[in-house]
Amino acid sequence: MWTIALKRFTLLCATCVFISLLAFIVPYMNGGDPVRTILRSRIGDVALDTEAVEALRISLGLEQPLYIQYLSWLKAALSGDFGYSFVSRAPVGQEVLRSLGVSFTLAMAALGLALLVALPMGTLVALKPGGRLDNIVTFFTQSLVAIPEYWFAPISVLIFSLYLGLLPSAGWQGPSYIVLPALVLSLRPMAYFTRVTRAAMIDVLQAPYITAALSRGLSMRQTVVHHGLRNGSMPVVTLFALWLAGLLGGSVVVEVIFSIPGMGRLIYEGVVNNDVPVLQASFMCIVVLSIVINTIADVLYILLNPVVRMGHVH
Amino acid sequence: MSNRKTILAASALALSVATAAQAAGTLTINEVVNVVAGWDMASDDAYLGSRSGCYEGLTKVDFDGELKPSLATAWSQSSPTAWDFKIRQGVKFQDGSPLTAEAAANALNQLLVAQVPARAFSKKNIKSVAVSDAETLRVTTVEPSVFLPGQLASPATTILAPAAYKDGKVNPINTCTGPFAITRVDAKQGMTVKRNDSYWGGKPKLDGAEIKFISDANSRATQIRTGEADIARIISATALGQFKNLKNVKLEQTKAPRTLMLLLNNKKKPFDDIRVRQAIQAAIDTSAIAAAVYEGAATPAMGPFRTTDPWAPANQKPSYDPAKAKKLLAEAGIKPGSLTLNLWGYVSKVELKDVAAVVQEMLGQVGIKVDIRMAEYKAIEPDMLAGNFDMAFMSRGYLTDVPEPIGFINADYSCSGSFNIAHYCTPEMDTEISKIYGTKDQVDRFKMYANLGEKIQRDAINVFLVHESSYDAHATKIKNYKAHFINYYTMTPGLE
Numbered sequence: 001m002w003t004i005a006l007k008r009f010t011l012l013c014a015t016c017v018f019i020s021l022l023a024f025i026v027p028y029m030n031g032g033d034p035v036r037t038i039l040r041s042r043i044g045d046v047a048l049d050t051e052a053v054e055a056l057r058i059s060l061g062l063e064q065p066l067y068i069q070y071l072s073w074l075k076a077a078l079s080g081d082f083g084y085s086f087v088s089r090a091p092v093g094q095e096v097l098r099s100l101g102v103s104f105t106l107a108m109a110a111l112g113l114a115l116l117v118a119l120p121m122g123t124l125v126a127l128k129p130g131g132r133l134d135n136i137v138t139f140f141t142q143s144l145v146a147i148p149e150y151w152f153a154p155i156s157v158l159i160f161s162l163y164l165g166l167l168p169s170a171g172w173q174g175p176s177y178i179v180l181p182a183l184v185l186s187l188r189p190m191a192y193f194t195r196v197t198r199a200a201m202i203d204v205l206q207a208p209y210i211t212a213a214l215s216r217g218l219s220m221r222q223t224v225v226h227h228g229l230r231n232g233s234m235p236v237v238t239l240f241a242l243w244l245a246g247l248l249g250g251s252v253v254v255e256v257i258f259s260i261p262g263m264g265r266l267i268y269e270g271v272v273n274n275d276v277p278v279l280q281a282s283f284m285c286i287v288v289l290s291i292v293i294n295t296i297a298d299v300l301y302i303l304l305n306p307v308v309r310m311g312h313v314h
Numbered sequence: 315m316s317n318r319k320t321i322l323a324a325s326a327l328a329l330s331v332a333t334a335a336q337a338a339g340t341l342t343i344n345e346v347v348n349v350v351a352g353w354d355m356a357s358d359d360a361y362l363g364s365r366s367g368c369y370e371g372l373t374k375v376d377f378d379g380e381l382k383p384s385l386a387t388a389w390s391q392s393s394p395t396a397w398d399f400k401i402r403q404g405v406k407f408q409d410g411s412p413l414t415a416e417a418a419a420n421a422l423n424q425l426l427v428a429q430v431p432a433r434a435f436s437k438k439n440i441k442s443v444a445v446s447d448a449e450t451l452r453v454t455t456v457e458p459s460v461f462l463p464g465q466l467a468s469p470a471t472t473i474l475a476p477a478a479y480k481d482g483k484v485n486p487i488n489t490c491t492g493p494f495a496i497t498r499v500d501a502k503q504g505m506t507v508k509r510n511d512s513y514w515g516g517k518p519k520l521d522g523a524e525i526k527f528i529s530d531a532n533s534r535a536t537q538i539r540t541g542e543a544d545i546a547r548i549i550s551a552t553a554l555g556q557f558k559n560l561k562n563v564k565l566e567q568t569k570a571p572r573t574l575m576l577l578l579n580n581k582k583k584p585f586d587d588i589r590v591r592q593a594i595q596a597a598i599d600t601s602a603i604a605a606a607v608y609e610g611a612a613t614p615a616m617g618p619f620r621t622t623d624p625w626a627p628a629n630q631k632p633s634y635d636p637a638k639a640k641k642l643l644a645e646a647g648i649k650p651g652s653l654t655l656n657l658w659g660y661v662s663k664v665e666l667k668d669v670a671a672v673v674q675e676m677l678g679q680v681g682i683k684v685d686i687r688m689a690e691y692k693a694i695e696p697d698m699l700a701g702n703f704d705m706a707f708m709s710r711g712y713l714t715d716v717p718e719p720i721g722f723i724n725a726d727y728s729c730s731g732s733f734n735i736a737h738y739c740t741p742e743m744d745t746e747i748s749k750i751y752g753t754k755d756q757v758d759r760f761k762m763y764a765n766l767g768e769k770i771q772r773d774a775i776n777v778f779l780v781h782e783s784s785y786d787a788h789a790t791k792i793k794n795y796k797a798h799f800i801n802y803y804t805m806t807p808g809l810e
Contacts, residue, residue: 088352
């Protein structure tokens, strides 16, 4: 257990240093002057005053050699100070935490919705593989995987906001504002979860203990719910963790279309505006969370799986 | 069935609460940009403060482009480098403190000590700001300048209460003098303004507004259609069709002082030859670009300025003449098919790829091959500034900081101009530009701009393609809404 923890911690530190370095050099990779991009993001004009460019360079400490800039940042970061955004001059820690909260809420809502549909649907079709329902569900899950968010988001806005007038079309001001973006984000994980649940349940339902349960006189429903679903849902737990980590910073399209101040938008704007402190803090936050979430998923896997829990497999 | 009805009813109730109309007299406005730089006066945040009806300066530019009194009632030039401003008496900041010459001087001096200077008011052009007497403020410029009153209308030169400035930061909440007070700010999401009942210019008609920051153009257009917003700023040209048959939404067109131009690298062959530049100009049909790409939402350009500008040259004519283009190229010794030019555009302006294709085709008609490169602006900017390009698109506003095109002409066409990407440089042009700075009479200045505009077009320093229009949408129930041509004002006292 401690060996695993130590390995994970070492991996975490190495990844953080790598990611922060990557975020640091990204603005210099296109050959342009990062300060001009930062200033342009503040004044929204292409014609920049040279005097202002140089003043901003000094104000942000970007006139110093790159290695000194990075070491200064690293020293401050080790004491928990991630600095200030180059653009807004607001503390980066606050911006990242706030955006992370938003993205986490959105991701959990989307994945919760996906689970809510996928688990029963995957289980139902697994009862009769190859049946009519199975074919219909397979068709839809394959279609959902292929639907891009930049297409479905405006379509859902047209239907639910414009024609039906049921939901707000953009913003982040209350529970009703979560529904549409969560729905859009849930489609792909919903499809994957359904397919994985179906495959796992088909395997589980052929296991000897299911036959044993049925032969003891348990109804199919009781058998599936009490013995099948628990085992069949284990791959979904792993998949859930992967999707959660992915959605935390990977919902850019949905966050832009629905004007949601989440991590995806923060990172996107950070890249566009060369906002290095925001990028470094955001990337590291996502790396840390991904490792934490996957560790939690591993623990859950152990709790859910008696075979692993009882130590029958290593 | 009853369960379903209950769920539907509950959902509808919850959602209607979320999207409920604001209290009577309160509008919802969709803004394009959010608070980007913590209300730094040198940033676009100052424009946001001005549009929200909170910020005011010593002067203002009205909707017809005229300079008018605001927090200063009068101004005069006491010497070539000194301007005196009479401060309006009886005005109070929203925190209750009085507007005095001292408070105004404090606000302007904050700009002079800012780490990053505001283009409209910096140490480069302002020597000092001092109180002459209780009612008078004197601003001394480094060089003689007739533009100072115009610069003081820029949102960057807003006068806020002394309490607004602390530790190099600006706090606009209840520190303005405008018809509306900012009461809440969420830098990413939006802000709330409420009526300033003690506004010096009379009681504003609206109670206030909820200003939402929606960067996505389609989302802004949708919200005006769903009724979630009462005013949506900057509707993209491609979304205009959505509003054609809507009776409850009105579009306001603003002929923005913005031109899409094809920059030609004047210092590089073959554009060091005026005949080649003129050939490119004659080969491009700007009317076709306006019609085909912009679907009529832009005006074909016949020079750097709109024909309706008071400083526009008289008798501007379209320059499209492919036969003339071929003749000029032949005179310059360029055979058909022998010249290949690169053309750069930036991807953030989505229509540029279509304009590039049209220009490529038109130049192809006169025997010039064009290689198109579309990239992020920040990726091509270094080469453009260094002069390592042939042709490049640039969408450029020509009214910056003052309601006259002096900043644009100086930056783009003087030898030391900060945005002279065409790399055009002649002593004659520099002399003409410097003369404008010392010309007191506006009518004379306008004639000088016209002469320069004519020369820029005649010498084909760049090729001006279209003048872009911007469109705001608002619910028809909104009265007295006008889009300001340089985006200074949205929440005005008369808006209802």
